[in-house]
Amino acid sequence: MTDITPFLPADLDYQTLVDIDKQAIWHPYSSTLSAPDAYPVVSAEGVYFQLADGRKIIDGMSSWWCAMHGYNHPVLNAAMQAQIGKMSHVMFGGITHPPAVELSKLLIDITPEQLTKVFYSDSGSVAVEVAIKMALQYWNSQGKDDKHRLLTVRNGYHGDTFGAMATCDPVNGMHHLFSKVMPEHIFAEAPACAFDAEWDERYISDLANKLQQHQDEIAAVIIEPVVQGAGGMRFYSPHYLKRLRELCDEYDVLLILDEIATGFGRTGELFACQHAGIQPDIMAIGKALTGGNITLAATLCTDKVSDGICRGEAGVFMHGPTFMGNPLACATALASTRLLLSQDWQAKVKHIEAHLKEALAPLATLDHIDDVRVLGAIGVVEAKQPVDMAKIQAALVDEGIWLRPFGKLIYVMPTFMVINDEELETLTKAMVKVVSQPELFAG
Ligand SMILES: *Cc1c(COP(=O)(O)O)cnc(C)c1O
Numbered sequence: 001m002t003d004i005t006p007f008l009p010a011d012l013d014y015q016t017l018v019d020i021d022k023q024a025i026w027h028p029y030s031s032t033l034s035a036p037d038a039y040p041v042v043s044a045e046g047v048y049f050q051l052a053d054g055r056k057i058i059d060g061m062s063s064w065w066c067a068m069h070g071y072n073h074p075v076l077n078a079a080m081q082a083q084i085g086k087m088s089h090v091m092f093g094g095i096t097h098p099p100a101v102e103l104s105k106l107l108i109d110i111t112p113e114q115l116t117k118v119f120y121s122d123s124g125s126v127a128v129e130v131a132i133k134m135a136l137q138y139w140n141s142q143g144k145d146d147k148h149r150l151l152t153v154r155n156g157y158h159g160d161t162f163g164a165m166a167t168c169d170p171v172n173g174m175h176h177l178f179s180k181v182m183p184e185h186i187f188a189e190a191p192a193c194a195f196d197a198e199w200d201e202r203y204i205s206d207l208a209n210k211l212q213q214h215q216d217e218i219a220a221v222i223i224e225p226v227v228q229g230a231g232g233m234r235f236y237s238p239h240y241l242k243r244l245r246e247l248c249d250e251y252d253v254l255l256i257l258d259e260i261a262t263g264f265g266r267t268g269e270l271f272a273c274q275h276a277g278i279q280p281d282i283m284a285i286g287k288a289l290t291g292g293n294i295t296l297a298a299t300l301c302t303d304k305v306s307d308g309i310c311r312g313e314a315g316v317f318m319h320g321p322t323f324m325g326n327p328l329a330c331a332t333a334l335a336s337t338r339l340l341l342s343q344d345w346q347a348k349v350k351h352i353e354a355h356l357k358e359a360l361a362p363l364a365t366l367d368h369i370d371d372v373r374v375l376g377a378i379g380v381v382e383a384k385q386p387v388d389m390a391k392i393q394a395a396l397v398d399e400g401i402w403l404r405p406f407g408k409l410i411y412v413m414p415t416f417m418v419i420n421d422e423e424l425e426t427l428t429k430a431m432v433k434v435v436s437q438p439e440l441f442a443g
Contacts, residue, residue, distance in 0.1 A: 014040055014052040036390040039397060044071030047419050049402055058419075058427050060403045060412040065229070065261045066292025068377075069339060070418035076293055079335030083328050092120070092324040099330035106337055107300065110270060112279040115300040119317070120325040124260040124286035125159030127297035128222075130319055131256045131282045132163045135220035138254065138305050141312020147219040149183070151210060151253070155190040157230035158222060158258050167222050169231045172407075186210050186218065190228065191236035195375055199239040207244070211251050220254035220282070226272040226375070229261040233380045233409050235373060238276035245278040254281040254305065260297065264288035264337070265345045266413065268353065268376035281305050291336030296329035345417060352377045352416050352424065359428035360412075368438040370408070377416040379428075383408045385441045392440040399430035410435050 012020070017040035026032055040052040047070050048056045062068060069076060083099060090097060104118040119134075121127050132150065139147035150167055157173075158164040165173055166182045175182060188207035193199060211218065225241055228234045248255040257280040262272035266288065269275050273283075282305060286297030309317050323329075356379035363381050364372040371382040387405045396403050403412060412431055414424060434440065 012052070017052055036393065039393075039402075046070045046072070047415050047423050051397075055397075056400070057397055058401045058423055058430075060401050060414060060427050060431065062288075062413050062415050063292045064404075065266060065287045065413060066290075067415050068265065068288055068345075068417045069291045069336060070415040073291070073339075073418070075339050076291055076332060076335050080293065080328065080332050083331035086327070088328045089323065089326050091322075093320065097325070097327050097330075099327045099334055100325040103330045103334045103337075106334060107285075107298065110337070110341070111283060111285075111300055112271070112273060114279045114281075114302045115283055116303050117301050117306045119299045119301070119319070120330070121297045121299065121321050122295050122323045122326070122329075123159075124284065124297050125161040125164045126321065127260065127284040127286050127299045128158045128164040128167070128258060129161055130299040131222070131258075131284045132167070132220070133319055134282055134299065134301055134305055134309065134317065135254045135256060137309045137312065137314065137317060139219050141309050141314075146217050147253075149214065149217050149219065150185040151188065151207070151214065151218050151221045152185060153188050153190050153207065153223055153228075155228050155231040155234060156222075156224060156258075157228070158224075159260075172231060186214055190232075190234065191240045193237040193240055195226070195235040195237055197237055199237060201243075203237070204240055204243045204247070208247055211247050211253065215251040215253065218251070218253045220256045221248055222256040222258060224258045224272075225262060226275050227262050227267055227378065230406075233373075233378075233382075233411050235375045235378075241273060241276035241278050245276075248281075256280060256282045256284070258284050260284055260286040264340060265349055265416070266376055266378060268346065268349050289336070290329055290332040291339070293332045293336065294326075294329045296326065296333050340417065343417065348416050349376045352414055352419070355421075355424055356412065356428065359425075359432065363432060363435055366436060366438075368441055369435070378411065378413050379431075380409060380411040381431075381435055383410065383435075383441050388440055388442055392434065395434045395437070395440055396430065399434055401427050401430040403431060 018037045021038050041049045042052050043050045047058050049059050050056055107118055119130055121130055152167045155169050158167045166185055188210050193203040226238055257273050259271050263285045282301045284299050290296050353374055353376055356374045360372050360379050363369050368384055370384050373380050386407050392405055
């Protein structure tokens, strides 16, 4: 055996990691001039992060929707190691392999039945780019080039690349910074009908009017089903989606569902569109696809879309990432999805939903809190003022938990497949304690 130790990262202490990080690394949506210290995590196990100074904290974020099986899961580790022993990567042009074949079959089985083709990519944003490109190329192939714009709703989030960014909320996505190079799409009011609220047609009238008015130039509607994630953590009625599907059919517009955050059980259904029982023409998935172990995303579409594109001028779909269908990622996704489906995941999510509702409810009575809402394994507390990020993050870590608030939102998304009652209680108690302190908020 070769000694592999010299190739592992050196054992740097907590402060050295923080210092070098600060000099050399740019973190998500952060300043190089004034970022608070990053927290060095050296390992993770079950629901816990191990910090470089020995502290163990409970992850309440599932690493941004991904890690529903927690960390260092033996089944997923074994699947990854087995695949590494065969091949980590091979090109996908003209080549196929068992992990991609098996995963595609499984994804087609568990997603809405009209979806019959899987196009792989390496991140959620790219899966959204691919979805948009599919919609545009579809209409091009039908000789309807005028259908080149997208209709979406405010408060959406679909990723950070240019095509995806152009469909994010224009205000919190800061469209004005890039307005000279970004396509201008059509924005309807955000769905305002709460998840359980009684349906009223006026909730979709703005979107319906815009769809009617612009039908000849709209290629597709793109939307996050039931849960608007990074654009505001808002939940809306599945009935909205039912009406949206009908309207898309009426005006001959494709429906793209972005299930990147909601897919794989988080909301209480395997895919959030199943709350509404609707079928998209195109669907993007990512995030929890591999249980958060390695990056992989996919865009699924119907035969109508795939055949429609390929009958057109180009004859092929014009996209093909280098790491498309990466075997290691596909094998991980296959193992993660099978592990999810082999257990009563829905009961776990229901159980967590009940706990979150009860544990977070008292926060709603506080003067500095605006709203508390829970759906599936997602608990959201919306404050009246933005959080003081550095202060609240430190307070949360001091209480032994990891949450990553943004703006006025403090939210929890536990590793729902593995967290036990005691850990769940520790997590929500600490969250309630920290969020109850008005001095951790601006204003
Ligand atoms: C995270 C997210 C994306 C972008 O995925 P990345 O992997 O970060 O590129 C797109 N859409 C939704 C709904 C997301 O939550």
